[in-house]
Amino acid sequence: KHDKQNTEASEHRKQRTEQTINTLEKNFEKIDQFLKTNSPRQGQGKQKKEVKSNITDNESAKMTTSKGTIQGYNGVATVDKKHQIIIDGTAFGAGQEHHTLTPVMETVLQRYRRLGISEDIYAEQVVVTADTGFANEANMNMLHRHDINAYIPDNKFRSRDPKFADQKETYGKRKRPKSVKARAVVFPNTEFEYDPIKRTCICPAGESLRNVPDRLFDDGLKLIGFQARLNQCRGCKLIEKCLENPKSPLDRKGHGRFVSFTEEKATGKPCTEWMKRRVDSPEGKQIYSHRMSVVEPVFGNIGTNKGLNRFSLRGQEKVDGQWKLFCMVHNIEKWFKYGALAV
Known part of the structure; x- marks a missing residue:
C-alpha cells in the first residue's frame, strides 16, 4: 500500500511538471510571436522614450486615476458651450493627452465643412479652451500659427493668480494635525x-x-x-x-548644509509664453473660468449617470467605438430634452 501511494504521488508530480513546462512553452511562443510582429512602443511624453508593451492589449497604456494606476484608455470630448453637445469624442491609449489636440481640432474642422456649417469654424467667433493636460510648446505653436482664439493654461497658472494665493489653506483637505517636533530655526x-x-x-x-x-x-x-x-x-x-x-x-x-537659489532663464518656448499672457489676462481668466461648467458636467453625466466608469473592451478601435456610443447617447438625451429650445 505504501509503495502504491509513492507511485501515485510520483505520477502526480510528473503530471504537474509536464503541465508547468507546457504552460511555459505556450507563454514563450506567445511572447516570441508578439516580439516578431510588434515594434517597440514610444511614449507621448516630452521625451519620446520606449514604454512597456502589453501582450494582452498593446494599444492600451497605464493611466493614473483616483483609484490608482490602471491599464486602460482615456476618453476626450469636444463640447459645445451653449448646448453641451459633444461635437467630437475619441479614446486613446496613452498616459499623456496633449498629442490629441491637433487631430481632434482637425476632425472638428472637417466635420463642420462636411456638414456645410462652416468652411473654417476657427476663423469665426469661436473660443477654444482646454485643460492643462494639452499645454505644450507644440500645441501652442499650432494655435499661434493658425491664429486660433484659444486659452490653454499651463499647470502653474493658478500660482500666478493672487486670487488663489490662499486656496490650499482655505479649501484644501483638512487633516488631523500631527504632533511633530518643531523644526530648528536655521540660517535662511x-x-x-x-x-x-x-x-x-x-x-x-x-x-x-x-x-x-x-x-x-x-x-x-x-x-x-x-x-x-x-x-x-x-x-x-x-x-x-x-x-x-x-x-x-x-x-x-x-x-x-545645502542651500539653493532660483534663477529666471529664457525658456526657449515663445508660444508657451504667448499663451501664458493670454491666460493671465483679465479676459483670459474670465473665459477660461467657464470651462469647468461646460465640459465637466458632460463627463459627470457619462461617468456617473450613464455608468461608464471604465471601458469594458480591448483594442483601440473597440474602445473608441464604445466611447463614441456613450457620447451619442448623451447627445440624444440633450436633443430629446432641449431640442426645441436649441433650434
Whole structure:
C-alpha cells in the first residue's frame, strides 16, 4: 500500500511538471510571436522614450486615476458651450493627452465643412479652451500659427493668480494635525553670499560651498544648489544655528548644509509664453473660468449617470467605438430634452 501511494504521488508530480513546462512553452511562443510582429512602443511624453508593451492589449497604456494606476484608455470630448453637445469624442491609449489636440481640432474642422456649417469654424467667433493636460510648446505653436482664439493654461497658472494665493489653506483637505517636533530655526538662504555671475556661495562662517548640478523646471526656473562638505561643517562654531541636525556631519554618511537659489532663464518656448499672457489676462481668466461648467458636467453625466466608469473592451478601435456610443447617447438625451429650445 505504501509503495502504491509513492507511485501515485510520483505520477502526480510528473503530471504537474509536464503541465508547468507546457504552460511555459505556450507563454514563450506567445511572447516570441508578439516580439516578431510588434515594434517597440514610444511614449507621448516630452521625451519620446520606449514604454512597456502589453501582450494582452498593446494599444492600451497605464493611466493614473483616483483609484490608482490602471491599464486602460482615456476618453476626450469636444463640447459645445451653449448646448453641451459633444461635437467630437475619441479614446486613446496613452498616459499623456496633449498629442490629441491637433487631430481632434482637425476632425472638428472637417466635420463642420462636411456638414456645410462652416468652411473654417476657427476663423469665426469661436473660443477654444482646454485643460492643462494639452499645454505644450507644440500645441501652442499650432494655435499661434493658425491664429486660433484659444486659452490653454499651463499647470502653474493658478500660482500666478493672487486670487488663489490662499486656496490650499482655505479649501484644501483638512487633516488631523500631527504632533511633530518643531523644526530648528536655521540660517535662511539670505544669510549666504551668493554670486550668480561667478556661481559661488559663501556660508556665514566664511566657507566656500561646492556647486551641485542644477535642476530645471517646466515653468522656466532653474535651481542653483550648493552643498557644504562634511569637514567644513564639523567643528564649525555656527553648526547649531546652521543645521537642523547638527550631528549629521559627524556621520560619514551624513551631509553638510545645502542651500539653493532660483534663477529666471529664457525658456526657449515663445508660444508657451504667448499663451501664458493670454491666460493671465483679465479676459483670459474670465473665459477660461467657464470651462469647468461646460465640459465637466458632460463627463459627470457619462461617468456617473450613464455608468461608464471604465471601458469594458480591448483594442483601440473597440474602445473608441464604445466611447463614441456613450457620447451619442448623451447627445440624444440633450436633443430629446432641449431640442426645441436649441433650434
